[in-house]
Amino acid sequence: MSATTYAWLVIAFPLAGSIVIALGWRSLPGRTAGWIGSAAIGLAFLNAIAALVQLQDKPAGARHLQSSLWDYVSTVGINAKLGILVDPLSVFMILVVSGVSFLIHVYSVAYMDSDRGYRRYFSYLNFFVFSMLLLVLAGNFVLLIVGWAFVGFASYALISFWYRRRTATYAGIKAFVINVVGDVGLVLAAILLQRETGSLEFAGVFSRAPHVFDRNEWLIVAICLLILVGAFAKSAQIPLHTWLPDAMEGPTPVSALIHAATMVTAGVYLIARAHPLFELAPTAADISAAIGALTLLFAASVALVVTDLKRIIAYSTISQIGYMIMGVSIAAYSAGLFHLMTHAFFKALMFMTAGSVIAAMAGEQNIDRISGMRRALPFTFRAFLFAALALAAFPGFAGYFSKDEILGFAAERGGGYWIFFAVGTAGAVMTGVYAFRMIFRCFAGAPNDEALELERGELPHGEHFNPMTGEKEDTDVGFPGPEHHIAERERPMAVPMLLLALLSLGGGLVQIPGATHVVEHFLDPSFTDSPLAQISTSSGIEALALIAGAAASLTGIGIAYLFWVRNPGSSLRLAARLRGLHAFLAHKWYFDELYDVVFVRPARTLGQVASNVFERSVVQGLVGGTAFAVRVGNSIVRVVQSGILRYYALLLLTGVSALALYFLAVSR
Amino acid sequence: MDIVWYLVLSALIFCIGALGVLTRRSPLVILISLELMLNGGNLALAAFARMTGTSDGQVFALIVMIVAAAEVVVGLGLIVAMYRSRLPMDVDEMSELKG
Numbered sequence: 041m042s043a044t045t046y047a048w049l050v051i052a053f054p055l056a057g058s059i060v061i062a063l064g065w066r067s068l069p070g071r072t073a074g075w076i077g078s079a080a081i082g083l084a085f086l087n088a089i090a091a092l093v094q095l096q097d098k099p100a101g102a103r104h105l106q107s108s109l110w111d112y113v114s115t116v117g118i119n120a121k122l123g124i125l126v127d128p129l130s131v132f133m134i135l136v137v138s139g140v141s142f143l144i145h146v147y148s149v150a151y152m153d154s155d156r157g158y159r160r161y162f163s164y165l166n167f168f169v170f171s172m173l174l175l176v177l178a179g180n181f182v183l184l185i186v187g188w189a190f191v192g193f194a195s196y197a198l199i200s201f202w203y204r205r206r207t208a209t210y211a212g213i214k215a216f217v218i219n220v221v222g223d224v225g226l227v228l229a230a231i232l233l234q235r236e237t238g239s240l241e242f243a244g245v246f247s248r249a250p251h252v253f254d255r256n257e258w259l260i261v262a263i264c265l266l267i268l269v270g271a272f273a274k275s276a277q278i279p280l281h282t283w284l285p286d287a288m289e290g291p292t293p294v295s296a297l298i299h300a301a302t303m304v305t306a307g308v309y310l311i312a313r314a315h316p317l318f319e320l321a322p323t324a325a326d327i328s329a330a331i332g333a334l335t336l337l338f339a340a341s342v343a344l345v346v347t348d349l350k351r352i353i354a355y356s357t358i359s360q361i362g363y364m365i366m367g368v369s370i371a372a373y374s375a376g377l378f379h380l381m382t383h384a385f386f387k388a389l390m391f392m393t394a395g396s397v398i399a400a401m402a403g404e405q406n407i408d409r410i411s412g413m414r415r416a417l418p419f420t421f422r423a424f425l426f427a428a429l430a431l432a433a434f435p436g437f438a439g440y441f442s443k444d445e446i447l448g449f450a451a452e453r454g455g456g457y458w459i460f461f462a463v464g465t466a467g468a469v470m471t472g473v474y475a476f477r478m479i480f481r482c483f484a485g486a487p488n489d490e491a492l493e494l495e496r497g498e499l500p501h502g503e504h505f506n507p508m509t510g511e512k513e514d515t516d517v518g519f520p521g522p523e524h525h526i527a528e529r530e531r532p533m534a535v536p537m538l539l540l541a542l543l544s545l546g547g548g549l550v551q552i553p554g555a556t557h558v559v560e561h562f563l564d565p566s567f568t569d570s571p572l573a574q575i576s577t578s579s580g581i582e583a584l585a586l587i588a589g590a591a592a593s594l595t596g597i598g599i600a601y602l603f604w605v606r607n608p609g610s611s612l613r614l615a616a617r618l619r620g621l622h623a624f625l626a627h628k629w630y631f632d633e634l635y636d637v638v639f640v641r642p643a644r645t646l647g648q649v650a651s652n653v654f655e656r657s658v659v660q661g662l663v664g665g666t667a668f669a670v671r672v673g674n675s676i677v678r679v680v681q682s683g684i685l686r687y688y689a690l691l692l693l694t695g696v697s698a699l700a701l702y703f704l705a706v707s708r
Numbered sequence: 709m710d711i712v713w714y715l716v717l718s719a720l721i722f723c724i725g726a727l728g729v730l731t732r733r734s735p736l737v738i739l740i741s742l743e744l745m746l747n748g749g750n751l752a753l754a755a756f757a758r759m760t761g762t763s764d765g766q767v768f769a770l771i772v773m774i775v776a777a778a779e780v781v782v783g784l785g786l787i788v789a790m791y792r793s794r795l796p797m798d799v800d801e802m803s804e805l806k807g
């Protein structure tokens with residue numbers, strides 16, 4: 041079979057899994073649904089590997105295969121196909137997406153075991169992976185937008201998974217609305233591209249764009265900015281990032297899936313895919329890189345003060361995606377995608393360990409309440425340590441090589457791009473601080489009650505409270521079920537964590553600057569048309585980036601050690617002294633408050649005005665007036681309808697006679 | 709003979725029929741009056757046919773007779789049904805369809 045056939049199978053298996061579980065939910069006992077879902081994704085992963093093998097058999101110039109099942113629309117000037125594009129970039133993405141998603145599925149089999157919505161959960165989860173695979177394999181803008189919207193819907197369904205929890209449904213709506221804003225940007229960009237280049241296929245658009253647009257012409261800049269709206273909404277970049285921290289309302293493996301494999305990487309992929317357009321519009325690319333840099337600083341600074349374990353990790357995701365967006369925007373495509381891959385490994389691992397900790401704490405997520413879990417959860421602790429080291433870019437771990445490759449490339453571009461190098465290094469320091477803040481707060485220190493209970497071999501079962509509002513939870517719908525599952529006791533949770541821990545440690549070895557170039561060489565055929573991608577970082581700057589990265593990481597970890605181990609409590613004193621700054625960070629730079637004032641309140645006021653003034657006077661006036669006119673009219677006509685037959689006959693005769701007389705008069 | 713006399717007779721029969729429909733209250737008499745109106749029309753049609761020397765008017769008259777026969781069947785059927793259900797034989801009493 042050819043690579044495209046395998047690629048179609050990659051899409052087909054998760055869809056089939058979703059449908060099978062959805063239709064057969066009544067007759068799937070125990071963990072069957074979970075294993076079916078995992079098997080579907082596992083088969084998709086195997087097919088992705090087969091597609092990879094088939095693709096690598098071809099010469100480098102021919103690794104660009106298209107295949108389509110049928111035409112959506114075929115008319116004058118528009119030809120939209122249900123077509124996929126298989127090239128190194130999309131194969132790279134399906135490998136990462138299906139591989140990491142498979143491990144998350146296996147983890148969920150045990151983690152979600154006692155949830156009442158177990159089968160619904162796996163049906164959604166498979167659909168989510170299907171949508172993401174469709175998105176990255178799409179060969180034209182139409183199918184890309186279809187996948188894009190599916191991902192948005194699937195994230196809505198999973199974030200609101202515990203639908204009895206009001207904060208969860210609000211978070212789902214928020215995610216959906218912000219994603220639709222992005223969809224609109226993407227659709228407008230696709231319409232403009234169709235109008236200008238006359239094609240919707242990636243190949244057609246990208247080959248014609250250089251002839252249609254002048255370099256940095258306002259129209260192509262506008263198109264790229266519209267694409268960026270879509271990318272930023274999915275990838276949670278400023279100013280469309282506010283949905284991602286709220287998305288923590290979903291089950292923890294869903295957070296792992298959204299953050300590591302499926303959703304937030306879509307924007308990075310889109311910019312890498314549309315790189316011919318961005319290279320025609322350097323202004324848009326620079327804006328994108330600047331926003332990526334701003335976002336990585338913003339999110340890292342917020343992660344320093346947030347106290348909710350999952351939200352710290354969420355802000356760290358926003359920050360790391362900022363690195364990737366910055367990377368692909370300055371044309372460091374392979375570096376950005378390499379970081380996407382390593383980030384998928386360690387971020388999935390980090391959420392899995394967090395899930396284990398939260399289960400051990402019976403649903404508690406506040407790191408002020410968690411401490412001393414080191415001995416109670418030995419395996420989780422080690423896995424978390426690996427993830428944190430990779431996140432903090434500790435020398436030798438996966439994140440180290442990928443992050444420093446982006447920064448090295450920024451330095452190599454020179455000039456104003458040094459700013460990105462500086463911002464990235466500053467962000468790396470903060471990353472080290474917040475990554476080890478979690479370690480030191482949750483695992484070091486004196487064991488708390490739950491940890492002591494666990495050490496005695498019992499699992500605490502507290503009452504469930506909503507971590508956001510403190511309301512008592514209705515555990516009838518699940519969360520997190522009457523039982524808790526921790527990695528120490530569940531093989532399906534431990535094995536994926538072990539694999540991801542190894543990948544977090546060794547995932548960087550495929551691309552060590554100056555030594556191995558697996559990812560770069562693999563992706564090269566997708567970026568041959570780009571002159572910027574051919575820039576290679578000189579060994580001097582590579583060494584500088586590696587040393588700066590190592591120094592930043594160690595500094596960050598050292599600061600965290602000073603604050604939370606050597607002088608516990610000093611962080612509180614610092615927060616008290618810099619109260620203004622702390623409040624600014626704790627309120628997430630007041631973005632939510634700003635949106636409330638700028639968008640939510642005016643919309644609500646407009647709605648009230650419409651309901652009070654427009655509805656009452658105009659709409660009700662129109663409706664009431666119509667009814668009145670009809671009533672007056674019918675009271676006149678009713679008189680004629682006497683019901684007496686002879687009157688009708690008289691009317692008839694009079695009418696006919698009048699007509700006859702009229703015609704007689706006219707005929708004269 | 710002048711056609712006018714035929715037409716005058718035809719108009720006379722038609723008006724007698726129309727007056728009967730308007731003034732009488734028994735459904736049976738109304739039906740008879742209707743027949744008078746139709747036959748007044750038929751007389752005019754036959755007279756015109758004679759005048760022009762073509763058979764079109766006679767064909768019309770025949771068709772009117774057929775329609776009249778069908779109408780009488782329906783009308784008499786209704787009247788018989790009214791007798792059966794002991795309704796008053798007065799069209800003024802049957803005014804339930806008033807608005």
